[in-house]
Amino acid sequence: MPTLEHNALVEMFRDTPELAPHFLATLFHVDVPRHASVAVVESSLDQLIPVEFRADLVLELRDASGALVLAIVIEVQRDEDPDKKFSWPVYVTVVRARKRCGTVVLVVAPGADVAAWAAENIDVGLGFGHIRPLVLGPAVVPEISDPAAAEQETELAVLSAVAHGNGPNGLAVVQAALVALGRLDQEHAAVYFQVIWNGLREPMRQALEALIMERQIEGEATFPPFVQKLIHRGKLEGIREGELNGRRDTLLRLLARAGIALTENESARIQACTEVATLDRWIDNVLGAKTSADVLS
Incomplete structure (x- = not known):
């Protein structure tokens, strides 16, 4: 069943589809074809693939002449699901056959164990062919602890906080992401904050609360006002x-x-x-x- 975190991460790519080819080029060092536009086309996928094989999102990259140069199937994966090892090859082969262009699966998996599982090659039969998903997980998403860098790549900073928020540098990573949220409209910023918060374990939540309260006492308003307000209320009453x-x-x-x-x-x-x-x-x-x-x- 879709969760807030799942839907928010899907919407991240729906609202800013250019993120997908940008991440392929910068994080996976993939030679992305030259393109002039990126568009969401999940309605077309509904017609291409039976309902039991429906993906979270499909993007089309087109060049300046309007020709398709690449299709990206996006899947958000928070838990291991053996069925995906059968459905992901379906996405690639069916979309590639119908659209006559290269097709890749990009899996967003914030958890390290799930990301490692998702990144495994999928053997489609007797070792004669395989599908390799590209996985946005902790091993690929960088730790962004510089607020200036986070403001330049806010969505990547959010993914960084989700992937690394409980790690040794978690507080700095989360802090940078929260500062960057100030450049977004409050609706999107609040949803991303909830995604980050829900992924934090209790020790990190307490450390974050203490940091923000300290900044408030010192009069240093380094966080968006809505974040300070929620923390100030103590237990984030607005989360529900x-x-x-x-x-x-x-x-x-x-x-x-x-x-x-x-x-x-x-x-x-x-x-x-x-x-x-x-x-x-x-x-x-x-x-x-x-x-x-x-x-x-």
Whole structure:
């Protein structure tokens, strides 16, 4: 079932699709084809691949003439799932055959163990061929502890905080990411903050709270105001409401993309829902739904 962290990381690439080829070039040192545009095309993937093999996101890179030069299938993976070793080759071969262009799978896996598992070559039969996913995990994502560098690559700084936030330099990495969030609109910044916070273990949470409280006492406002406000309240009371808002927003976006209209009462019902499990169920229901009644059942 999709989580706030999963959806937020998918939305990161949906909102800024240029990140994917940028990461391929800078982190994996891949020779990305020259391209003039990057576009999200998950609706096309729905037509190409059966529902049981649906990916999180698919991007198309086109050159100046409009010709396809590369397709990138993006998957967010927070746990090991043996089925993925069978579905990822499907993405590559089907998209490549239909679109007539090179295709790669880019897996976002913040956990070191899951990232190592995801990066394994997938043998498609008797050793005669294999698929190699490219994995954005702790071994590839750098530790960004310089606030200036974090502001230049805010999304990468967020991934760095998620991947390395509990490590030896975790406090500096998280601090740099939180400073960088100040350049984003508050909605995106709040979601990314929750993703970072949810990935931190208790000792690091306590260290972060102490650091921000210390900066407040000293009058050094180095963090975005909403972060200072949440920490000042002690136990981040806004986290639960942020999770609910994140799920409501995801549900509404999926409904819009599916062309499913809502009545005023149905919209009010979604906004009034305070049960995470119910919102998660409705999000799952969008897949294959024809009407709003199918979703809100």
